[in-house]
Amino acid sequence: MGTMGLALPWKARIASAPSGIAAVGKPTITGKWGTRVEGSEHPGGGPMRAATEVANEDAALATECQSGDLRAYERLYALHGAKMKNLARNVLGSAVDAEDAVQETFLKVQRSIATFRGQSSFVTWTYRILINTCYDARRSRLRKKEVTTDDDSEETPRIEPRAPGAHPSLRMALERALGKLTRHQRDVFLLYEVEGFRHAEIAGMLEITETASKNTLFQAKKNLREMLEPPRSSSAPNRS
Amino acid sequence: MNMTCEDRDRIFENGTAAEWAALEAHAAGCAACAEEVRAWNSLSVAAKELQDYSTSPVLWAQIERALIAEDARKTQRAERKGWLSYLPAIPMGWQTALAGAFVLILTVSIGWRLIRPPVPPPHEDPSLLKSGALKEVESTEQAYEKAIDKLAAEAKPQLEDPATPLMANYHEKLLVLDSAIDDLRAQAGLNPSNAQLRHQLLAMYQEKQETLEEVLEARK
Numbered sequence: 001m002g003t004m005g006l007a008l009p010w011k012a013r014i015a016s017a018p019s020g021i022a023a024v025g026k027p028t029i030t031g032k033w034g035t036r037v038e039g040s041e042h043p044g045g046g047p048m049r050a051a052t053e054v055a056n057e058d059a060a061l062a063t064e065c066q067s068g069d070l071r072a073y074e075r076l077y078a079l080h081g082a083k084m085k086n087l088a089r090n091v092l093g094s095a096v097d098a099e100d101a102v103q104e105t106f107l108k109v110q111r112s113i114a115t116f117r118g119q120s121s122f123v124t125w126t127y128r129i130l131i132n133t134c135y136d137a138r139r140s141r142l143r144k145k146e147v148t149t150d151d152d153s154e155e156t157p158r159i160e161p162r163a164p165g166a167h168p169s170l171r172m173a174l175e176r177a178l179g180k181l182t183r184h185q186r187d188v189f190l191l192y193e194v195e196g197f198r199h200a201e202i203a204g205m206l207e208i209t210e211t212a213s214k215n216t217l218f219q220a221k222k223n224l225r226e227m228l229e230p231p232r233s234s235s236a237p238n239r240s
Numbered sequence: 241m242n243m244t245c246e247d248r249d250r251i252f253e254n255g256t257a258a259e260w261a262a263l264e265a266h267a268a269g270c271a272a273c274a275e276e277v278r279a280w281n282s283l284s285v286a287a288k289e290l291q292d293y294s295t296s297p298v299l300w301a302q303i304e305r306a307l308i309a310e311d312a313r314k315t316q317r318a319e320r321k322g323w324l325s326y327l328p329a330i331p332m333g334w335q336t337a338l339a340g341a342f343v344l345i346l347t348v349s350i351g352w353r354l355i356r357p358p359v360p361p362p363h364e365d366p367s368l369l370k371s372g373a374l375k376e377v378e379s380t381e382q383a384y385e386k387a388i389d390k391l392a393a394e395a396k397p398q399l400e401d402p403a404t405p406l407m408a409n410y411h412e413k414l415l416v417l418d419s420a421i422d423d424l425r426a427q428a429g430l431n432p433s434n435a436q437l438r439h440q441l442l443a444m445y446q447e448k449q450e451t452l453e454e455v456l457e458a459r460k
Binding site for chain 1: 292302
């Protein structure tokens with residue numbers, strides 16, 4: 001493998017890769033090549049304190065929502081609404097469906113907030129509801145279309161045109177490739193790489209183990225690389 | 241930390257920061273690993289293309305309206321529940337005690353129904369006549385019998401010496417009827433309150449009366 005370049009002009013973009021790609025406030029460490037490594041593996045004073053603050057804020061938000069305070073829901077929306085909508089859009093492929101899913105998620109949170117016992121973080125719980133709502137919407141859309149498939153993960157989200165980004169062709173290729181991943185691989189990739197959640201949080205959202213989340217991300221990225229990579233040259237690489 | 245190309249996938253999957261640093265150091269002198277690491281990280285960079293955090297000006301307003309409407313529905317449901325809504329306010333101990341008492345009462349009631357000797361209900365046979373009605377029937381019957389005897393006395397000469405085969409048949413029929421009447425009267429004497437017997441006896445008298453009337457009619 002002489003040149004392990006991808007079909008898309010990524011090589012040129014690596015140099016300009018942002019160094020901090022994890023969510024704000026999340027304890028992460030970024031390598032010199034833009035590699036994101038979770039801070040939980042390297043406990044330090046700073047990130048731990050930030051994590052405690054996030055946990056306290058999360059608990060307070062849950063308590064306020066449990067008391068039926070509408071402003072608490074508004075704050076939840078202000079903090080996570082855009083991110084929730086983005087995740088829903090990437091799962092459903094439509095901005096309108098994504099907004100419906102976010103609204104339905106807020107209603108479900110309100111209906112079942114009394115049952116929230118704090119086993120996971122409130123935000124994690126909310127995202128779990130969102131993901132389930134998105135897949136319910138997808139199933140419902142499938143039923144409406146009367147398309148019969150054995151596994152709903154086979155359904156590729158229909159992709160609506162978005163506002164032009166820096167690399168529209170890259171985004172479109174990635175969206176197409178994501179549609180070919182399994183449901184779990186797509187979810188983990190979107191949650192980790194796009195939304196910047198940690199594996200511990202993703203594990204809580206998808207009700208899997210942290211190790212499974214890491215493994216699924218690895219498989220997802222490997223599959224994406226294969227799908228986006230150009231045909232390999234015959235020359236074999238020299239491995240050290 | 242010594243790193244080889246073989247460690248690369250493991251570090252991609254679950255590498256620590258130190259291992260990533262070692263891999264990057266290794267990649268500085270290994271073109272294949274440098275390309276792999278670059279391509280691997282480029283996926284993370286490409287993922288940023290899927291971030292579109294543009295806010296919708298109306299979405300929160302829609303959600304807020306839906307939350308308020310849902311809250312109002314919840315309140316209405318709670319009001320409809322009525323007194324049952326007070327049930328959760330009762331301490332768990334009392335709820336258990338109430339449930340236990342209810343079960344106990346139910347068990348005792350069922351047990352009492354099962355153990356208690358059955359009391360036969362007062363049985364009234366509709367085919368039996370009460371004493372007042374029986375006297376009335378008997379007196380009417382006697383009057384009716386006397387009237388039929390008068391008819392029989394009038395028809396007696398023709399029946400004892402039948403001039404025609406028809407009259408002989410009438411005679412025969414009346415003898416059978418008299419025999420049946422005697423049997424029924426004997427049974428009714430043993431069981432005077434049996435309305436069924438009385439009804440059959442009345443039918444026999446009526447048949448006898450009609451037959452005697454036909455005999456008298458034939459004489460004219």
